[in-house]
Amino acid sequence: MQKNTKLLQLKDLLDDPSHPTSMPIYQSATFAQMDIDNLGKYDYSRSGNPNRDIVESKLAALEDAKHAFLFNSGIVAIHVVFELLSADDHIIVADDLYGGTHRLLGLLQQKNIFISYVDTSDATNIINTITAKTKMLLVETPSNPLQKIVNLSEISEICKKHNLLLAMDNSLLSPWWQQPLKFGVDIVVHSATKHLSGHSDTTAGVICTNNDEIATKIKFLQNALGVALAPFDCWLLYRGLKTLPLRAKAAQDNTLKIVEYLKTESIIKHIYYCGIKSHPGFAIHKSQSDGFGSVLSIDTGNTLLSKKIVNLSNLFAITVSFGSVNSFISIPVNMSHASVPKDKLIVPPSLIRLSIGIEDADDLIDDLKQAIKIALIN
Numbered sequence: 089m090q091k092n093t094k095l096l097q098l099k100d101l102l103d104d105p106s107h108p109t110s111m112p113i114y115q116s117a118t119f120a121q122m123d124i125d126n127l128g129k130y131d132y133s134r135s136g137n138p139n140r141d142i143v144e145s146k147l148a149a150l151e152d153a154k155h156a157f158l159f160n161s162g163i164v165a166i167h168v169v170f171e172l173l174s175a176d177d178h179i180i181v182a183d184d185l186y187g188g189t190h191r192l193l194g195l196l197q198q199k200n201i202f203i204s205y206v207d208t209s210d211a212t213n214i215i216n217t218i219t220a221k222t223k224m225l226l227v228e229t230p231s232n233p234l235q236k237i238v239n240l241s242e243i244s245e246i247c248k249k250h251n252l253l254l255a256m257d258n259s260l261l262s263p264w265w266q267q268p269l270k271f272g273v274d275i276v277v278h279s280a281t282k283h284l285s286g287h288s289d290t291t292a293g294v295i296c297t298n299n300d301e302i303a304t305k306i307k308f309l310q311n312a313l314g315v316a317l318a319p320f321d322c323w324l325l326y327r328g329l330k331t332l333p334l335r336a337k338a339a340q341d342n343t344l345k346i347v348e349y350l351k352t353e354s355i356i357k358h359i360y361y362c363g364i365k366s367h368p369g370f371a372i373h374k375s376q377s378d379g380f381g382s383v384l385s386i387d388t389g390n391t392l393l394s395k396k397i398v399n400l401s402n403l404f405a406i407t408v409s410f411g412s413v414n415s416f417i418s419i420p421v422n423m424s425h426a427s428v429p430k431d432k433l434i435v436p437p438s439l440i441r442l443s444i445g446i447e448d449a450d451d452l453i454d455d456l457k458q459a460i461k462i463a464l465i466n
């Protein structure tokens with residue numbers, strides 16, 4: 089069965105005596121037991137809830153994972169992955185991770201966990217940083233917002249050889265375009281707030297793994313910390329998830345058209361998008377993904393000019409986040425990456441990030457055209 093069919097089939101709902109064709113919301117904190125000796129599947133929603141089980145099974149199907157666990161945000165999912173580390177451990181992370189992950193790494197440092205920030209698009213940097221205490225490697229590919237590409241098969245070999253857990257944040261592409269577990273990644277995390285939910289109406293996070301031992305620890309933490317996704321948010325997430333295949337295709341088609349237009353604007357000095365053939369990681373990316381996604385960055389090299397373009401766009405909301413049906417525009421250094429310490433910041437302040445939605449591509453292009461034109465004369 090293909091991913092889209094698995095996503096939409098209703099078998100999970102057949103346990104419900106009313107046979108609904110849309111997932112009902114089990115908005116209950118507690119579940120009654122029929123008999124004190126034979127306890128049922130559910131007792132308390134922190135530990136387990138039918139909505140969470142159903143949506144977790146859909147996400148596992150999408151990632152082709154054995155296990156999936158839902159959390160109330162992407163950042164909490166990443167926090168739970170970090171809980172697998174102990175004091176004195178060492179973790180290697182990509183130097184251009186999501187800004188909120190950087191903030192979380194600051195907390196890890198306070199717990200005496202040692203962190204190395206390296207350019208993970210070059211595997212030799214990883215090899216040169218591994219010590220006897222290294223326990224985990226965390227990467228993003230394509231990275232956000234610079235779209236650096238990590239060779240997953242190559243780094244998973246390195247991790248296996250040195251007994252490291254390989255964790256990857258797959259938020260930027262979603263499992264529709266990329267399934268990192270197939271390339272030897274041990275743990276995949278997503279901010280489900282982005283493409284998976286797709287409508288900017290809830291925050292959510294997911295961890296996927298094929299490793300039973302890791303799954304047991306994650307399941308324990310989900311209950312022990314009380315950070316699982318609530319029933320209504322599970323419902324919203326599944327409502328959005330059902331159209332992920334359609335949204336992902338429409339947004340990527342728009343993005344490819346917009347990139348073609350942006351190539352004709354001489355004021356754009358660089359386009360960061362893994363779908364451009366001249367991208368240094370294009371071949372590696374194509375070998376491990378089925379698509380390029382709908383997020384790209386552009387640089388004018390002039391911060392004032394970039395800010396003017398952002399302010400002059402009408403159809404793009406100036407907002408953090410990406411992966412919505414609506415198009416967004418932002419300056420990462422001022423917004424999503426504001427929490428990255430100055431000495432760790434490798435994103436240029438003039439960089440504009442675009443997240444393309446499912447509006448009409450020509451309308452979006454016309455809007456960028458007018459913003460660039462007016463920015464240049466003012």
Ligand SMILES: *Cc1c(COP(=O)(O)O)cnc(C)c1O
Binds near residue numbers: 186
């Ligand atoms: C947004 C984001 C996160 C954090 O997820 P939240 O749902 O906002 O908590 C983590 N990683 C990446 C790549 C993101 O874009």
